[in-house]
Amino acid sequence: MSVNYNRDVEVFPVVKRILGKITGGDSFYQSPTDMGVNRAGFSIVDDGVTREASKQEILRRYFRYRCEYAMGFADRETVQRVELFMKDFVIRPEDRAVVKPAWEAARQGQALDKGNEGIFCGAAIELKDGTIITGNNSALMHASSSLVLHAIKHLADIPAKIKLLPDTITNSVRNLKTDILNERTVSLDLEETLIALSISATTNPAAQLAIEKLTELRNCEVHMTHIPTPGDEAGLRRLGVNLTSEPHFSTKNLFMP
Template identity: 35%
Template structure:
């Protein structure tokens, strides 16, 4: 696939810049870590060459100097808030994060329960953490937050919060998702540090928007598409423009919050080290782009994916029409429409000819391969097999999977598992292919082609099953579906 980002350069630049920021504050920095740390697939899609775990690998290069605090909003625990991408609740994700950090040699200082007001579910989670030997600290709601600076920066404000003792120069404050209280945790810790006579500062690490790319750059527009459900927007940072005469891009919420953050830092530190929200950031991702046009193309495609994802969501749930409307405006801003991917026209055209659901995929060389529903395979399975044949140099008409591998699976589905559909889903197809590969060299070659499909874009003329979508995504294939079902009806599994 065409690359547009130098991952190694990024890791080196980013680590060095964070070291410089630590030194700026006398050797102690609380770093608010926004976005996904281990699995930033959005960044890897819009910046081809960016590895999903790049930020984590960057931290790994600083591991000896790092301690981690994980913040979680007690109200989110009470409401059972979940991560849509992982399908787990925020409190379960906290445990996942602890395991991931510890498994890679990082010290986890504590979990902080923010907005704690004796919520029953939060108390259960707190007891669970303590039984697991994980330190848990409580941060309380502050009346008048965030505008009553005198109260916030006092013994009755941040002073009531439990302090997390840390010993290393860089304290990374992360969370399962937005609204968890990362900023408040950082500022509360800095307040306590200064009460103890320790110099400490604050900085923010957020990959998007990219501050040194234009406001209308597709990479930044793609971030607006990714956050369309939040109704937020990228804007020019007016504080940076006023202070330095330079145009930079920031998030509207950060710009709106900056006067309060600056006032809090002035009260805690004596003076604010920052003149703008852009100043607070340490993001160096814009300096590692090596092929701007490749990143523009990838970002435009991501915007379209977000549109279809939202449109399918409306079809499935009946909710979110306003998000679709916003994404249509975002596509116009980027100068594209829903036909941007050649896979869509290929899938819809072939569906008209065959009368059956069709999938199409853009191959690494730019060609488009299709696959339609057959008696043995569903559209997703058929497309996957045809794409594997193409990247493996196998004749697309050749039957690679033996009937002896397919028939027992179909029989099991229809006779014992209650399915009326004998056709194989993608996971079942891969199992049949694996079985065949044990005795067939061609099948083995086709199976080995899976890695070459990572990053390819697939489009389906109907909404495919959740199983097929999950398998394709786990293979690194980007999936879009026309927002319609294969059959009429009101109940779809």
């Protein structure tokens, strides 16, 4: 919401008189700007924290505009402007704590040939205690699905060897997607994974324990090496994480029916 500055100038003498009557003396403000923007600096009590928050906001916008440009929602000029901000303030993409771990997860997945259809996605999340958890995509699930499962297993202290999704459930979903819905891939996005996890929780206490930890992901920082699919983005948004991603598509099939 924006306010016409001329209106501020017109009403300011009235506001100034009201403040004078309240305080019993002269008003401390000499203009609308003095009353508004000039006061903002006095609310900063920790300059270092404020600078870091500003830096992280520039980084989030940098990744966001690059993705929007790749999808045709923003123009090149918008991307160039935020890139100039990055140069002016000497900010690098990897200054966002979850970026390098996500890159490493993608490279590790490629080294182990764990991707899906020739695409290797990595994802990383920074938990509230500063722990970094990673995940990558596979023929079974998307990188965001792997990431969330790894994160809640860590939070619930569930050993890595314990399966949260039994083969009976994953096979059932696989049959539904390929045999009935005629989809080309069986890899589960985050929304599908969360539904499968809730089904597993009816008979698997470990899955129930893991589900209870999902709320602890809210406001955590997440980065992905590829643009999330609609199912991944919706799931991450509902979990309340702060997501950024690289401007690479996670599928070779860009047709939108």
